[in-house]
Amino acid sequence: MYYNNSTVLFLDGEWKKAKDSQTNLYSQTLHYGAGVFEGIRSYKTDSGTQIFKAKEHYERLHYSAEKMHINLRYSVTELTELTYQLLEKNKLDNAYIRPLIYLGENMQLQPTDSVHVMLCAWEWGRFLGDSPLKLMTSSFQRPNPKSCFVEAKVTGHYTNSILATTEAKQKGFDEALLLDMNGNVAEGPGANFFFEKNEKLYTAPLGNILAGITRQTIFELAKEMGIEVIEKFFTPEEVYKADGAFFTGTATEVAAIGSLDKHKFNLPWEETVGYELAAAYQNRVQKNEYKRFELV
Numbered sequence: 112m113y114y115n116n117s118t119v120l121f122l123d124g125e126w127k128k129a130k131d132s133q134t135n136l137y138s139q140t141l142h143y144g145a146g147v148f149e150g151i152r153s154y155k156t157d158s159g160t161q162i163f164k165a166k167e168h169y170e171r172l173h174y175s176a177e178k179m180h181i182n183l184r185y186s187v188t189e190l191t192e193l194t195y196q197l198l199e200k201n202k203l204d205n206a207y208i209r210p211l212i213y214l215g216e217n218m219q220l221q222p223t224d225s226v227h228v229m230l231c232a233w234e235w236g237r238f239l240g241d242s243p244l245k246l247m248t249s250s251f252q253r254p255n256p257k258s259c260f261v262e263a264k265v266t267g268h269y270t271n272s273i274l275a276t277t278e279a280k281q282k283g284f285d286e287a288l289l290l291d292m293n294g295n296v297a298e299g300p301g302a303n304f305f306f307e308k309n310e311k312l313y314t315a316p317l318g319n320i321l322a323g324i325t326r327q328t329i330f331e332l333a334k335e336m337g338i339e340v341i342e343k344f345f346t347p348e349e350v351y352k353a354d355g356a357f358f359t360g361t362a363t364e365v366a367a368i369g370s371l372d373k374h375k376f377n378l379p380w381e382e383t384v385g386y387e388l389a390a391a392y393q394n395r396v397q398k399n400e401y402k403r404f405e406l407v
């Protein structure tokens with residue numbers, strides 16, 4: 112699904128066939144989850160393939176690496192250029208791009224200088240599909256920000272996400288909604304959460320969530336469209352009375368949510384501001400506003 116016989120990836124300065132690429136089984140990332148990564152999308156636009164917000168994604172990758180004491184030797188500009196080459200080599204335009212920074216052999220609980228840089232890409236439909244999602248409040252909380260850097264995109268953090276999604280699916284829901292350590296709504300396993308009441312949007316403030324790049328794009332679009340967005344703490348009970356809700360994320364884009372814990376929202380998705388924002392988001396990503404060489 113992610114690669115075929117001709118797929119090429121970037122690994123430590125070389126272009127390699129995905130099927131022939133290997134990794135060290137003593138990797139610290141494999142054993143302890145100490146790696147950092149990104150999820151980026153490129154879109155076919157009128158002026159060719161454009162990576163959406165490449166700078167923001169690679170700056171976050173650098174932030175994540177720094178927090179995990181990982182020395183990432185490629186600059187934001189270099190990583191962006193390499194990603195365009197990756198897309199060209201694989202003849203991809205609408206693609207999902209996965210940069211992974213993983214570590215070499217090290218069984219100590221200390222940083223290592225052995226740092227590997229891998230970039231790969233594949234075609235990927237919208238991560239959470241297209242029909243309104245049935246959510247459940249997860250029994251798992253998001254990681255406490257005193258236990259890790261929640262704003263860093265660290266491979267090991269996703270064990271929490273896997274547990275939450277699996278629990279939701281096993282109970283017949285489509286996806287989970289996770290609370291923070293104080294019982295307020297934080298985010299989804301791989302997406303930020305917004306709900307809508309009387310044409311105003313509400314979302315959790317930064318602190319216990321990943322600072323989503325799509326979340327930021329929604330702020331920008333809402334401002335342009337005159338929609339108020341309020342960052343505040345709220346409980347699942349407040350969400351039960353919502354007019355609508357949606358998830359945002361690079362892979363997810365803007366995904367409609369129909370209910371939380373079987374409490375159906377008041378409006379059909381098509382009548383919500385979330386629906387308008389989902390359409391505006393598609394326009395934004397397909398517009399030629401993030402020019403390839405206007406990086407710094």
Ligand code: PMP
Pocket residue numbers: 150298299300301302303320321322323324325326359360361362
């Ligand atoms: N929260 C989590 C836990 C995520 O994994 C993601 C996906 N990266 C997001 C939020 C959304 O972030 P972005 O919009 O930057 O993709």
